[in-house]
Amino acid sequence: MIGLQYISTRGGSDHFDSAQAILKGIAGNGGLFVPEEIPSITASWLEELATLSYRQRALAVLRLFLTDYSEAELQECLAAAYSSEKFSHDAVAPLTVLNHDSSILELWHGPTSAFKDMALQLLPQLVSTALKKTGETAQIAILTATSGDTGKAALAGFQDVKQTRIIVFYPHGGVSDIQRLQMVTQEGANVAVGAVEGNFDDTQNGVKAIFNDPDFNAELKKRGFHLSSANSINWGRLAPQIVYYFSAYADLINEGTISNGDKINFVVPTGNFGNILAGYYAWSMGLPVNKLICAANSNNVLADFLQTGTYDRNRPFHKTLSPSMDILISSNLERLLYHATEGDSQQVSAWMKQLADYGSYTIGRDLHTKLQGLFWASWADDTSTAAAINDVYSQYGYTCDPHTAVAWRVADEYRCQTGDETHVVIISTASPFKFGDAVLSALGQKQPEGDEFSALDALSQFIGWPVPAPLSELAEKPILHQSVCSKGEMATFVRNILEK
Numbered sequence: 268m269i270g271l272q273y274i275s276t277r278g279g280s281d282h283f284d285s286a287q288a289i290l291k292g293i294a295g296n297g298g299l300f301v302p303e304e305i306p307s308i309t310a311s312w313l314e315e316l317a318t319l320s321y322r323q324r325a326l327a328v329l330r331l332f333l334t335d336y337s338e339a340e341l342q343e344c345l346a347a348a349y350s351s352e353k354f355s356h357d358a359v360a361p362l363t364v365l366n367h368d369s370s371i372l373e374l375w376h377g378p379t380s381a382f383k384d385m386a387l388q389l390l391p392q393l394v395s396t397a398l399k400k401t402g403e404t405a406q407i408a409i410l411t412a413t414s415g416d417t418g419k420a421a422l423a424g425f426q427d428v429k430q431t432r433i434i435v436f437y438p439h440g441g442v443s444d445i446q447r448l449q450m451v452t453q454e455g456a457n458v459a460v461g462a463v464e465g466n467f468d469d470t471q472n473g474v475k476a477i478f479n480d481p482d483f484n485a486e487l488k489k490r491g492f493h494l495s496s497a498n499s500i501n502w503g504r505l506a507p508q509i510v511y512y513f514s515a516y517a518d519l520i521n522e523g524t525i526s527n528g529d530k531i532n533f534v535v536p537t538g539n540f541g542n543i544l545a546g547y548y549a550w551s552m553g554l555p556v557n558k559l560i561c562a563a564n565s566n567n568v569l570a571d572f573l574q575t576g577t578y579d580r581n582r583p584f585h586k587t588l589s590p591s592m593d594i595l596i597s598s599n600l601e602r603l604l605y606h607a608t609e610g611d612s613q614q615v616s617a618w619m620k621q622l623a624d625y626g627s628y629t630i631g632r633d634l635h636t637k638l639q640g641l642f643w644a645s646w647a648d649d650t651s652t653a654a655a656i657n658d659v660y661s662q663y664g665y666t667c668d669p670h671t672a673v674a675w676r677v678a679d680e681y682r683c684q685t686g687d688e689t690h691v692v693i694i695s696t697a698s699p700f701k702f703g704d705a706v707l708s709a710l711g712q713k714q715p716e717g718d719e720f721s722a723l724d725a726l727s728q729f730i731g732w733p734v735p736a737p738l739s740e741l742a743e744k745p746i747l748h749q750s751v752c753s754k755g756e757m758a759t760f761v762r763n764i765l766e767k
Contacts, residue, residue, distance in 0.1 A: 270334025278612030289503035344392035383420035460748035499541030508545035576635035656709035
C-alpha cells in the first residue's frame with residue numbers, strides 16, 4: 268500500500284515517500300517538497316492527545332505524515348531525540364501560562380537552548396533510518412545556512428552520525444557571540460563550519476546555488492556524496508515542528524484554560540517562515556486556530572507581504588537584537604503559496620523566478636484576502652523589543668529573549684488593533700542566556716566587565732535562573748573552526764571539506 272507521497276512546489280511528475288524526500292532535502296527542480304495531501308484530525312483525536320506525553324504526541328502527529336516509517340521506527344527515533352539526557356525539562360516543550368489571555372510555549376530546553384532542537388534532534392534519527400530503509404550507500408552531505416540557531420542545533424544533532432557529513436555556513440559578524448561560540452567549538456569528526464562574508468541572505472543564496480548546480484552535484488555523486496539539508500527547506504526539519512502546536516493546545520486543555528474545540532491564537536517570531544508554516548499545517552489538519560500572527564523585526568519583509576500582498580526584498584538589511592530573524596528571503600513562504608493556490612505550481616514557479624530576477628513579486632487580491640483570513644502580521648524595532656523584555660519581567664517576573672520579546676510586542680499590538688480576546692500562545696524560540704548582553708541591557712542592568720560569559724553570570728544572578736550548562740561550558744572549549752570565505756568561495760569550501 269502506497270502511503271502519503273511528497274511532490275515539488277514547482278511541479279513535475281515525481282512522487283516520493285517521506286524517507287526519500289528527507290534524504291533529498293530539496294526537489295530536483297529547485298522546489299520544496301510538500302505532502303500531496305494534508306491529513307486531518309478529529310476532536311476525539313485531539314482529546315486523546317491531551318492525555319499523552321510529548322513523545323507520544325509526536326508519534327501521533329508524525330505517523331500521519333511519515334507513513335513509510337513503521338511505528339517501531341518512529342518510536343525509536345523519538346526516544347533518541349527527546350530523551351531526558353538531551354532535554355532539561357520533563358515536558359520537553361513546557362507551556363507557561365502568564366495570565367488569563369497569554370501563555371508562553373518554551374521551545375528552548377534542548378541541548379543548544381533554542382527551538383531548533385525540537386526538530387534537529389529528530390532529523391538525524393529520521394535520516395539514519397531513511398538510509399537503512401532506502402538502501403542508500405552514498406555519504407549524505409548535509410549543507411546548511413544559519414542565521415544563528417539552526418547551525419549549532421544541526422551540528423549537535425548530526426555529530427558523528429554514521430554515513431553523514433555536515434557543513435554549516437553562518438554570516439560573519441551576523442550572529443550573537445554565544446551563537447558563534449556554539450558553532451566554532453563544535454566537536455565531531457564529520458562536522459565543519461564556515462563564516463561567510465555577507466549577511467544571512469548571502470549565505471542562504473550561496474547554499475541554494477550549490478544545491479542547484481548540476482555540475483557540482485554530479486561531481487559529488489561521482490565521489491560518493493549526496494547533498495541534503497538541515498534547513499527547514501527539508502521536510503524532515505519542518506514536520507517535527509508541527510507537533511508542538513498540537514502539544515500547546517493539549518496543555519491548555521489540561522490546564523483548564525480552554526475547552527477542546529476553542530480557538531486560540533499563536534504569535535510566532537518569524538524569519539525564514541518555517542516555524543509559523545508548521546502552525547499553518549497544524550491548522551490545515553484541523554487544530555482550532557483563530558489567527559497565526561507573524562511577528563517580525565526591522566527586517567519586516569514578511570510583515571509587509573502579509574499586509575500588502577507584495578513581497579519585496581529590495582530594502583536595507585538591518586542587524587538587530589533578534590539576529591535569527593535577520594532575513595529578507597523567507598524560503599518556506601513558497602510552501603504556503605503552493606497550498607494557498609491549491610497546488611498551482613506554475614504560478615508559484617513564476618513568483619519564485621520574479622523574486623530571483625527582480626527581488627519582488629505581487630500576489631493577486633483574492634489570494635491576499637484569503638491569507639489575511641488566517642494570518643495577521645506586524646513588527647517591532649530594537650527599542651520596542653528591549654522595552655518588551657523589561658515589561659514582561661516587571662509584570663510577571665518572567666525573562667524572555669529578544670525574539671520572544673518581538674512576539675510579545677506584536678501580540679500587544681494585535682490585541683489593541685483588533686480587540687480580539689482569544690487566548691494567545693507566544694512561541695518562545697530561545698533561552699534569554701543566548702542573548703545575555705541584550706537582555707541585561709533591556710532590564711536596565713550595567714554590562715559587567717569581561718567576556719560574554721560575564722554577562723551570562725550577571726543575568727543569572729539578577730533573574731535567579733541558572734545558566735544552561737551547554738552555554739556555561741563554552742568558556743572552556745577550544746575554537747576548532749576558524750574558516751572565513753566569500754559567497755563565491757562556498758562551493759570550493761564544500762569541495763575541500765569533502766576531500767578530507
